[in-house]
Amino acid sequence: MSAIGADDLAQAALETVREASAATRLIAADEILERLLAGGFAEQLQTPAEADPCLWVAEVLSGLPGIASFESLSGRTVYHDPALLSRTYARILDRKDATELLLAEEIRSNSRDYPRPVPVELFEKPPFNLAPETIEAALKALSFGREFQDITAITTAAGAVYLFSNRYLERGYAVFLAEQDGSFAMNP
Amino acid sequence: MAVRSGGFAGKVLRVDLSTGKIGTENTLERYAAMLGGAGIGYRVLWDEVPAGTGPFDPANKLVFAAGVLVGTSVPCNGRTTVTTIFPTCWPKPLVGSGHMGGHFAATLKYAGYDALIVEGKADRPVWLMIRDARVEIRDAGHLWGSGIRRTTLEISQEMGADCVVAAIGQAGENQAPMGMVVNSVSHSAGGVGGVMGAKNLKAVAVQGSGAVRIAGDKGEWERLIKFHLSILGGNNQHVVPSFPTPEAEYYNPASRWIGQPGKHWGAAKPPVAITGNIHDPNRIAYRTNSAAYFLGDEAWKYTIRGNGCTACPIRCHTMLKVPSVTAKYGIPDTAQNTCVALQFGRLFFERLAGRKGGEAAIEACMVGMHLADDLGLWSNYGQLQRDLRKLYEGGYLKDRLGAKEYASIPWDKYENADPAFLLDLIPRIANRQGELGEVLSRGTGAIFDHWSIPEAQWAEDRTTTYWKMGHPKHHANEDDGQCGVIINTQYNRDAQCHSHTNFVRNGLPLEVQKKLAVAIWGSPDALDAPGDYTPANVHKAKRAKWSLLRKELHDALGVCNWMGPWAASPLRERGYAGDDSLESKFLSLATGQVMDREALDRAGERIFTLHRALTIRDMGQVNMRAKHDIVPPWIFEDTSGAAPFTKGTIRMDPADIARAMDLFYAVMGWDKDTGAPGKARYAALGLADVGETLAAAKLTPEEGK
Numbered sequence: 053m054s055a056i057g058a059d060d061l062a063q064a065a066l067e068t069v070r071e072a073s074a075a076t077r078l079i080a081a082d083e084i085l086e087r088l089l090a091g092g093f094a095e096q097l098q099t100p101a102e103a104d105p106c107l108w109v110a111e112v113l114s115g116l117p118g119i120a121s122f123e124s125l126s127g128r129t130v131y132h133d134p135a136l137l138s139r140t141y142a143r144i145l146d147r148k149d150a151t152e153l154l155l156a157e158e159i160r161s162n163s164r165d166y167p168r169p170v171p172v173e174l175f176e177k178p179p180f181n182l183a184p185e186t187i188e189a190a191l192k193a194l195s196f197g198r199e200f201q202d203i204t205a206i207t208t209a210a211g212a213v214y215l216f217s218n219r220y221l222e223r224g225y226a227v228f229l230a231e232q233d234g235s236f237a238m239n240p
Numbered sequence: 241m242a243v244r245s246g247g248f249a250g251k252v253l254r255v256d257l258s259t260g261k262i263g264t265e266n267t268l269e270r271y272a273a274m275l276g277g278a279g280i281g282y283r284v285l286w287d288e289v290p291a292g293t294g295p296f297d298p299a300n301k302l303v304f305a306a307g308v309l310v311g312t313s314v315p316c317n318g319r320t321t322v323t324t325i326f327p328t329c330w331p332k333p334l335v336g337s338g339h340m341g342g343h344f345a346a347t348l349k350y351a352g353y354d355a356l357i358v359e360g361k362a363d364r365p366v367w368l369m370i371r372d373a374r375v376e377i378r379d380a381g382h383l384w385g386s387g388i389r390r391t392t393l394e395i396s397q398e399m400g401a402d403c404v405v406a407a408i409g410q411a412g413e414n415q416a417p418m419g420m421v422v423n424s425v426s427h428s429a430g431g432v433g434g435v436m437g438a439k440n441l442k443a444v445a446v447q448g449s450g451a452v453r454i455a456g457d458k459g460e461w462e463r464l465i466k467f468h469l470s471i472l473g474g475n476n477q478h479v480v481p482s483f484p485t486p487e488a489e490y491y492n493p494a495s496r497w498i499g500q501p502g503k504h505w506g507a508a509k510p511p512v513a514i515t516g517n518i519h520d521p522n523r524i525a526y527r528t529n530s531a532a533y534f535l536g537d538e539a540w541k542y543t544i545r546g547n548g549c550t551a552c553p554i555r556c557h558t559m560l561k562v563p564s565v566t567a568k569y570g571i572p573d574t575a576q577n578t579c580v581a582l583q584f585g586r587l588f589f590e591r592l593a594g595r596k597g598g599e600a601a602i603e604a605c606m607v608g609m610h611l612a613d614d615l616g617l618w619s620n621y622g623q624l625q626r627d628l629r630k631l632y633e634g635g636y637l638k639d640r641l642g643a644k645e646y647a648s649i650p651w652d653k654y655e656n657a658d659p660a661f662l663l664d665l666i667p668r669i670a671n672r673q674g675e676l677g678e679v680l681s682r683g684t685g686a687i688f689d690h691w692s693i694p695e696a697q698w699a700e701d702r703t704t705t706y707w708k709m710g711h712p713k714h715h716a717n718e719d720d721g722q723c724g725v726i727i728n729t730q731y732n733r734d735a736q737c738h739s740h741t742n743f744v745r746n747g748l749p750l751e752v753q754k755k756l757a758v759a760i761w762g763s764p765d766a767l768d769a770p771g772d773y774t775p776a777n778v779h780k781a782k783r784a785k786w787s788l789l790r791k792e793l794h795d796a797l798g799v800c801n802w803m804g805p806w807a808a809s810p811l812r813e814r815g816y817a818g819d820d821s822l823e824s825k826f827l828s829l830a831t832g833q834v835m836d837r838e839a840l841d842r843a844g845e846r847i848f849t850l851h852r853a854l855t856i857r858d859m860g861q862v863n864m865r866a867k868h869d870i871v872p873p874w875i876f877e878d879t880s881g882a883a884p885f886t887k888g889t890i891r892m893d894p895a896d897i898a899r900a901m902d903l904f905y906a907v908m909g910w911d912k913d914t915g916a917p918g919k920a921r922y923a924a925l926g927l928a929d930v931g932e933t934l935a936a937a938k939l940t941p942e943e944g945k
Contacts, residue, residue, distance in 0.1 A: 076486045135812075138489040165749045166492070167769070174493050178502055179484055210595045228771045228888035232718070233494050236745075237534045237596050238587075239718065240579040 073137035078130040081106040160217040169216035246455030247308040247830035249349040258360030276307040277795035279847040281323020295327035296438035298361035305355035306345035307798020311452040316800040318549025320345040327417035330685025330710030334732040335854040341549035342427030347404040350448025362440035380442035387614035407443035408433040409616030411670035416681035420618040430618035455832025471809035474527040480747035492747035499526040506541035507561035524553040530578040531558040536597035575609040584608035587625035591657040604659040615670035685710035702874035715741035721773040722900040726784040729869035739787035781903035789844035846925040862944035865915035911941035
């Protein structure tokens with residue numbers, strides 16, 4: 053393939069990922085390949101018969117700056133442009149059909165990164181949009197799962213429920229942060 | 241600065257209500273070094289109001305001052321600072337300022353004035369009419385006794401719809417220390433309404449047909465404005481949304497950036513849906529909804545829109561329409577406000593105060609806003625409400641009020657969290673009616689004086705959030721450890737400083753905040769996670785100094801310290817950095833005279849130090865450390881017994897706080913033993929005359945020891 057052809061292909065791959073990210077969608081290599089073929093890049097994508105063209109696409113994408121990828125829950129590698137679709141949001145999208153994991157990982161990342169417990173109502177709002185009974189069922193399931201034993205619920209003096217991971221936050225500190233969070237409206 | 245500098249309007253208006261004399265003076269000749277805002281106010285008080293002057297004496301002066309950036313296109317520039325001898329400061333009134341947003345400041349500058357100095361006392365009720373160069377003292381006999389809304393309406397009908405009216409209500413007329421002045425119907429400055437009342441000044445109304453000149457390069461100015469908009473977050477400069485968005489790596493459920501696509505301003509006609517990319521600078525005004533933040537999601541359906549101050553895209557002044565309150569309480573169904581003023585009514589009720597939500601809470605807010613903003617009654621940052629609750633719940637009132645008066649108050653409505661209770665209580669206070677109304681109208685200090693209640697009963701009780709001198713904490717150790725404590729020791733009222741809390745509550749992860757701290761204050765140790773405090777260090781002291789100076793600077797520039805400084809931003813590509821030199825860049829372009837960040841911070845330090853000097857002079861006391869910079873005992877306690885510096889407590893350690901103050905005094909260049917500046921420090925800041933006067937009175941550390 054000529055250098056110009058390779059550049060065009062890389063640019064087209066980049067645009068494909070960006071389009072998907074702008075539409076709040078993760079995209080896998082096979083879908084990118086499909087778009088590139090439809091976009092007239094069949095010649096540049098010709099590979100030996102035994103080679104997987106998706107791997108070729110993956111190689112092209114790995115050389116592009118600013119494109120992030122991770123292995124999705126489906127096992128496929130998915131791509132996004134973090135400038136348009138953040139890493140945080142990408143993970144939420146990936147886990148949207150796995151409620152228990154979604155809750156657990158979101159609770160963990162909040163406990164680890166900020167650190168803070170999160171109010172249970174967080175998951176009732178967009179982009180999670182989970183019904184209270186769905187959240188309740190998921191939390192119950194988490195309490196039975198060995199790999200989720202770090203997920204802990206606390207109730208503040210005002211009756212609000214907060215969730216945290218004791219892997220990253222000590223209970224006493226989580227209680228303090230939850231009470232503080234609940235008091236912000238009284239401390240303007 | 242050149243005499244024909246941009247930014248400044250150029251004149252200060254002076255009105256003597258005793259003699260009727262009206263005059264102007266050149267702003268830059270006399271006040272250039274103090275910039276504007278409280279800087280001008282402090283200078284006037286220092287030069288012209290003798291120590292010992294009472295707040296309601298004709299010799300006291302009221303200085304309404306805009307700032308250098310007011311009336312330009314700089315975002316969030318609508319602040320007016322009203323400086324005077326502050327009447328709720330206890331046990332002795334000292335210098336203080338009330339601050340209001342709205343449109344008064346910009347209109348004053350468009351009329352040609354950087355500040356208005358009101359002195360003396362009229363022999364009858366008057367209002368002040370300012371229409372550019374035409375200034376008249378007009379009779380207010382027909383307005384006296386009216387509420388703020390009626391006063392505003394009548395003056396507006398007389399002057400024209402484009403005037404801005406700053407008026408007092410009955411509380412101010414009655415010289416209640418808790419009176420406030422309100423402009424544009426709902427933008428209030430606390431504590432100064434009674435001073436206006438004592439001068440028989442019902443209102444100041446302004447019309448201006450001029451403009452504020454930008455002396456620097458206009459293209460550069462426009463680029464800087466666009467940049468500033470790009471680094472704005474939501475209210476209080478919370479730079480991450482409260483919900484995950486595709487565009488943001490971070491979110492924080494506690495953020496005041498709550499305007500999420502899909503939400504509606506439900507009471508707008510037709511309802512307005514929030515759509516599109518909420519990170520777009522053109523959608524900043526959708527990010528904040530103070531009512532929904534403080535009252536919960538139910539408030540969205542009552543929201544008409546966000547309102548606010550001159551050139552401010554944040555629109556934190558949420559306008560609500562709640563139809564049920566008209567039939568139930570006989571009040572208008574629309575009201576608008578923000579923060580504590582929005583919650584004025586709800587906070588009186590023990591049952592409503594501790595949680596969000598509920599129709600009763602929203603209705604209580606509506607009744608509270610209606611009454612407080614019409615009668616002109618201030619909350620003292622919610623201390624009025626906490627005082628009432630403690631007085632009632634603690635049995636103080638039953639023990640102390642006469643049986644007849646006690647029985648006349650509908651306590652059953654209080655117990656039931658019935659907003660109708662406010663229809664009885666708030667007018668009592670504004671009208672200084674009965675013993676309860678009289679005492680509460682004077683502020684927290686009057687509770688101690690009148691009923692011989694030891695101040696310690698408030699200062700030892702964390703639930704009161706009482707700090708000192710008749711005033712509560714304002715973002716202290718609960719938000720920001722030693723930095724918050726230092727800041728809260730410095731003023732003669734609640735600190736009203738948001739520089740520090742806007743940073744620690746900005747919503748970014750701690751590690752990101754610490755990276756930003758390295759760039760601004762030289763160390764990641766300049767801040768801790770809330771409730772995970774480490775011992776005092778010099779970087780925290782530097783951050784406390786920075787916070788205080790920026791607060792003073794914002795008041796002097798007329799930009800909003802409830803939003804600034806802009807130390808952080810939502811921009812990932814900037815590593816979430818804001819721009820710590822933004823204020824100096826704007827000022828340089830506005831005036832055409834380059835002033836870098838350090839030079840501008842020195843101006844802020846000059847202003848802050850003059851406040852210190854005024855406090856020292858009027859207290860007649862050089863030992864600020866022992867007599868002024870005090871903290872309440874509750875900060876050294878924890879109900880669970882947790883020791884200081886353990887995770888999950890805001891308990892401070894006395895020795896560590898003493899060290900924090902040592903470090904703070906050192907970074908300020910003040911004497912460690914007294915916490916007072918010496919003559920050399922005053923001189924270094926361009927206040928040599930102040931230092932000499934204090935030295936002559938033995939009120940500098942060298943002379944006073």
